[in-house]
Amino acid sequence: MRKDNLKFIDLFAGIGGIRIAFERAGAKCVWASEWDEASQDMYEANFGHRPAGDITKISSAEIPNHDILTGGFPCQTFSIIGDRQGFADTRGTLFFEVERILKDKQPYAFLLENVKQLTTHDNGLTFKVILDHLQKLDYFVHWKVLNALNYGWPQKRERVLIVGFKRNHPFEFPNGHLKTPIATLTDLLEPDNKVDKKHFISDRVAKKLREKVKNKKVFYPSIWHENKAGNIGIHPFSCALRANASYNYLLVNGKRRPTPRENLRLMGFPDSFKIVVNDSQVRKQAGNSVIVPKIESVAKAIVEAIKKPPIKPAREAVQTSIFAPMESSQSTKEIYAKYR
Numbered sequence: 001m002r003k004d005n006l007k008f009i010d011l012f013a014g015i016g017g018i019r020i021a022f023e024r025a026g027a028k029c030v031w032a033s034e035w036d037e038a039s040q041d042m043y044e045a046n047f048g049h050r051p052a053g054d055i056t057k058i059s060s061a062e063i064p065n066h067d068i069l070t071g072g073f074p075c076q077t078f079s080i081i082g083d084r085q086g087f088a089d090t091r092g093t094l095f096f097e098v099e100r101i102l103k104d105k106q107p108y109a110f111l112l113e114n115v116k117q118l119t120t121h122d123n124g125l126t127f128k129v130i131l132d133h134l135q136k137l138d139y140f141v142h143w144k145v146l147n148a149l150n151y152g153w154p155q156k157r158e159r160v161l162i163v164g165f166k167r168n169h170p171f172e173f174p175n176g177h178l179k180t181p182i183a184t185l186t187d188l189l190e191p192d193n194k195v196d197k198k199h200f201i202s203d204r205v206a207k208k209l210r211e212k213v214k215n216k217k218v219f220y221p222s223i224w225h226e227n228k229a230g231n232i233g234i235h236p237f238s239c240a241l242r243a244n245a246s247y248n249y250l251l252v253n254g255k256r257r258p259t260p261r262e263n264l265r266l267m268g269f270p271d272s273f274k275i276v277v278n279d280s281q282v283r284k285q286a287g288n289s290v291i292v293p294k295i296e297s298v299a300k301a302i303v304e305a306i307k308k309p310p311i312k313p314a315r316e317a318v319q320t321s322i323f324a325p326m327e328s329s330q331s332t333k334e335i336y337a338k339y340r
Contacts, residue, residue, distance in 0.1 A: 006303060009033075009063060009107075011071030011098065013051050015042040015285045017267060018113070021295035023183050025303045030064045038281040039288075042105045045276040055097045060104035068302065069105070072113040072290055073098055095130060102137050109302055112162040113290055119160050130162070139164035144173045146298075148291040152182030154237035155340050159293055161298055167310035174297045182293055184339050185221040185236060189252055200256040201248060205229040209254055219340075224254040236339040238266050243287030255258050258283075268292030 010019045010032035032051040033066050034040055041154050043085060045051040052058055073094050102110060119127045134141050141164045149159040151174075158228065163171060202211075212232050225239040226232050233239070241263060252258055258266065260275055260282035267289045275282060 006067045006306070007064075008068035008070050009066045009101075010051070011055060011069065011101070012073050012094070013039070013043060014072065014289050015039050015269075016047055017145060017269065017290040017292050017293055018072060018111070018299075019047065020269070020292050021290070022068070022070060022299045023294050025299035027068060027084075027299070027303065030066055033058060039285055040277055042274070042285060045158070045274045055094070055209050060101055063101060063105060065105060067108050067306075069098070069102060069110040070112075071098055071109045071110075072124045092292060096134075099133050100135070100137075102134075106166075106168050109306060110139070110162075110164045111295075111298065111302060113295070114160050114162075116158040116160055119143075119145065134162070134164055139166060140168045142171055142173070146176060148172065148294045149237060149339075150176035150178070151291070151294040151297055152176075152178045152180075153268055153291050153293050154181065154183060154186060154188065155240065156237060157240045159290070161295075162309075163298070163302060164307065165310075168312075169305040169310050170308055171301065171305040174301050176294070177298070179338070181338055185223065189221050189262055190259060191255060192255060195256060195259055199259055199316075201251065205248060206255065209251070218254070220253050224251045225249065226251075241266060241283075241287045243284045245287070263287075268294070 006027040007030045013032040013034040034051040035054045143162045223238045263286035
């Protein structure tokens with residue numbers, strides 16, 4: 001097994017968040033696939049080549065050999081926002097495309113990302129099926145739900161990360177309980193007076209919001225989040241960006257929608273990342289992407305684990321970490337304190 005110059009493929013690549021993370025960890029991307037044309041446009045503009053299309057129509061023989069498979073396979077079918085049909089939904093079965101490629105190409109390691117609800121869908125049966133299939137491919141599997149807030153990024157985004165190795169390397173998910181955030185809203189948001197007026201809500205909507213929060217403490221900078229019940233929370237961080245949510249469900253300072261650049265910043269993309277599609281597409285792409293700094297920390301842990309000698313015995317049962325729903329023992333008050 002080569003321990004340097006690791007090569008990886010980028011499945012369900014979106015606009016390349018996982019790619020950026022693994023390249024920062026020192027690995028090289030040798031192939032990517034993404035079916036959405038607007039996402040392909042962004043990916044090509046930023047990485048110099050266009051991803052292959054629909055993975056269901058690509059044979060394993062067309063995919064280069066690689067050391068690490070990465071992919072955030074489609075999550076809407078497991079999401080709390082969707083109807084949670086799981087494997088009954090066509091998108092849910094795309095996991096089996098991952099399984100096909102793992103079986104045919106036999107990469108040494110993998111990283112998969114999905115929504116937290118995958119772990120509890122159908123009383124945990126869906127997730128058990130996934131773990132069983134990965135184990136039967138002779139991978140040692142680790143998983144954990146990680147919250148981006150604990151990795152220094154101002155977005156409450158909980159996602160399950162599944163990591164596997166062909167040998168039993170001493171892998172642990174990185175401890176994300178940082179005392180000081182990497183970034184805060186102050187670092188990521190533009191001053192309101194420098195934002196195009198098209199991003200601001202109407203006076204009618206603004207008046208309605210002020211009525212809803214008249215008994216709440218208002219502070220700036222903040223992001224206002226309106227949940228499905230119509231309640232509004234005012235936070236020093238963003239709630240999870242979503243690809244198909246209502247247009248005004250997240251508002252900066254209760255006045256405007258995040259700009260395209262702010263949406264990408266909230267996902268951890270650098271300002272050098274080129275925008276070549278319209279505002280609504282960026283909003284969708286950001287909501288479908290990953291928190292780059294969080295994935296970067298896991299990617300580095302994977303690379304470091306590969307460099308370490310495997311633990312004997314050579315083959316054991318699936319290695320599953322303890323599920324901590326918030327990946328944190330911290331209270332909401334403690335998290336607030338870090339980001340203000």
